[in-house]
Amino acid sequence: MSLDLRKLGYFVAVAQSQSYVRAAAELHITQPALSRQIQALEESLGVTLFTRDRRGTALTGAGRQLLEDAVPLLASAVALERRARAAARLGNEFTIGFMPGVPFTDLLAEFRAAHPEVSVDARYVPIVEQEPYLLDGTVDVSFVWLPLKSRELRHVELLDVPRVAVVPAASPLAGATKLTLEDLRAMPLVDDPGSLPGWRGDSAPRRRPLVAVEERLEAVAAGEGFCVLPAGVAQYHRRDDLVAVEIHDAEPVVVALAYTRHRTMPEIQHFAAMARRHLTRRRGE
Missing domain, CATH: 1.10.10.10 (Winged helix-like DNA-binding domain superfamily/Winged helix DNA-binding domain)
Structure with missing residues (x-):
């Protein structure tokens, strides 16, 4: 059949x-x-x-x-x-996925200078699309937030980023310089509890946890609770009606460079090595 x-x-x-x-x-x-x-x-x-x-x-x-x-x-x-279709263009095109909160501009320029024979394209990757874009060949390699679910993906860890709680500007927590998991216990979490390891809230989880950053921020602004984001993402999406406060005792989010396991392009390993050196230099500055 x-x-x-x-x-x-x-x-x-x-x-x-x-x-x-x-x-x-x-x-x-x-x-x-x-x-x-x-x-x-x-x-x-x-x-x-x-x-x-x-x-x-x-x-x-x-x-x-x-x-x-x-x-x-x-x-x-x-x-x-x-x-x-992506395989048909190997050797002359290379698409890199990027996301808010990861310093990328200088790295992209450095990679293009090192590979003038390759047409390098950069594509914004929303958090909810970071795995689909890699799996369907939209991008060849991408910065991602760990963890990843698909076994088809390989990754190289690059740096740790603090987690922040995004709360309404009118919230009593908005004036804090840092928060703890216990400080957030009484406040509902609008996103998946997995976004904040170790957190145990007093409220039941949402029936449909929000995933898209924009949806999460709108829910927080409407007074439904708080959401958790990597610090760089919160900075990128900053709003006057919301405040992001670092969660002092939360595990950091790991930024990695990911690609599918069947990808054998030499540019992937070259870019990964360059990204590690680039971000190591930035941490030392």
């Missing part, structure tokens, strides 16, 4: 929207054409994927299992295409 990824994508669209009408509109095809594609997929698999009644479209047990497997499969297919 050959699985048609296009039909699989149609299936995911219907499953996620729970509506043939909405899915057809999103896919820019007619509803009858979409129904035929789903029917063909069901016939090729030998299972029924959806039940339809007056209440709408629902997944069968087989459909739920297929959806669970199809989403990462389609993402992997997209990543495969991007990595293939």
Whole structure:
């Protein structure tokens, strides 16, 4: 059996929207054409994927299992295409992912001067995209905050950065020069508790912890609690209505340079060595 990824994508669209009408509109095809594609997929698999009644479209047990497997499969297919295109440009292009809080400008200039034969591009990498951008080939190498989840990634540790608590400017904690984990105990944490190892709060964790920096800052400004960021990121996103205070007894965040394990470009190791020397010099200044 050959699985048609296009039909699989149609299936995911219907499953996620729970509506043939909405899915057809999103896919820019007619509803009858979409129904035929789903029917063909069901016939090729030998299972029924959806039940339809007056209440709408629902997944069968087989459909739920297929959806669970199809989403990462389609993402992997997209990543495969991007990595293939990235491999086609090896030898003359090199894309470096950067993020707020890591001194980068001088390092980039130094690397470009050392490799005039390579077209070096720099791309901003949001925290929530640091692993996806590496895995799908958007960037060849990137500065990241540890830890990383994917086993496909390798990294070189570069430096430690203090963790800060971002609180509303009107909070009693905003006037402190430093805070402890105990100082923050009574205040809700809007992001994942994993962002602050060792912290045990009095409030239950959010049902959906916030990940994107902008979402976290908006939640803090709205008085929902505090968030934790690397000091450099907080400085980059500073606002008049928020204050960042170092957490004295929190483990620092580790900045690393990461790349996928299958990447063999010599520029990666050259850039990693240069980054270590560059950041070591800055710490000594």
